[in-house]
Amino acid sequence: xxxxxxxxxxxxxxxDEANPNKVASALQQAKLGTMLTPLKKTYxxxxxxxxxxxxxxxHGSGLAALLVGTLRVTAGAAxxxxxxxxxxxxxxxxxxxxxxxxxxxxxxxxxxxxxVIEYVPRASADMTGPFAKAS
Numbered sequence: 001x002x003x004x005x006x007x008x009x010x011x012x013x014x015x016d017e018a019n020p021n022k023v024a025s026a027l028q029q030a031k032l033g034t035m036l037t038p039l040k041k042t043y044x045x046x047x048x049x050x051x052x053x054x055x056x057x058x059h060g061s062g063l064a065a066l067l068v069g070t071l072r073v074t075a076g077a078a079x080x081x082x083x084x085x086x087x088x089x090x091x092x093x094x095x096x097x098x099x100x101x102x103x104x105x106x107x108x109x110x111x112x113x114x115x116v117i118e119y120v121p122r123a124s125a126d127m128t129g130p131f132a133k134a135s
Contacts, residue, residue, distance in 0.1 A: 008130055009130065010127065010128050010129060010130065010131055011026055011030060011123070011125055011126070011127050011128075011130075011131045012128060013131070014026040014131040014133075015030065015127075021133070022133050024134075025131075025133045025134040026131060028134070029124070029125045030123040030124060030125055031123065031124035031125075034063070034124060035121055035123055035124075037121075038069065038118060038119065038120050039062070039118065039119055039120075039121060040117070040118040041054075041059075041060070041062060041116070041117050041118075042116045043059060043114055043115055043116070043117075044074070044075070044113070044114040045113065045114070046058065046059075046112070046113045046114060047113070048076060048077070048111040048112070048113050049111055049112070050078070050092070050107055050108050050111055050112065051105050051106070051107045052105065052106050052107075052108075052112065052115070053104050053105050054104055054105070054106065054117070055104045063121035063122065063124075064102060064103035064121065064122045065103040065104075065106075065117075065119040065120070065121065065122065066103055066119070066120050066121060066122040066123075067119060067120045068106075068118070069118045069119060069120070070082070070116070070117070070118045071083045071084075071085055071097055071106065071115065071116070071118075072116045072117075073108060073112050074114040074116060075112070075113045075114035075115075076110065076111050076112035077110040077111045077112075078094070078111060078112045079094040079110075081094070081095075082095075083096060083097040083108070084096050084097070085097050085098070085099050085106075086098055086099070087101070088100050088101050092107050092108050092109040093109050094109060096109075097109075102122075103122045
């Protein structure tokens with residue numbers, strides 16, 4: 001008997017397929033409306049640290065970032081001012097901050113106690129995880 005390989009249907013593949021019988025469930029799982037709404041968050045009086053988790057309680061249990069539009073340090077030992085954002089493999093400096101691969105953690109070159117960030121949030125579900133059509 002010949003074995004055949006089966007592939008797991010993911011949320012991404014269900015959305016890419018655009019099957020009308022699956023789209024509503026897929027969009028609901030991804031929370032498309034939330035993903036399409038840019039967020040602007042102003043953080044102040046934070047614990048002095050270089051790495052800030054946007055999704056933890058200290059940061060209001062926010063959403064992970066997909067794409068950062070603007071980032072500006074307003075207080076702390078790190079230099080005040082705007083930052084470019086690179087991936088987790090980059091090196092934070094007075095002009096660059098890093099964003100973790102999961103979009104949760106922003107890291108600066110020194111401790112920061114206040115910053116402003118504007119970003120587009122990630123999907124609420126893992127796009128590469130299994131897709132389960134709601135019944």
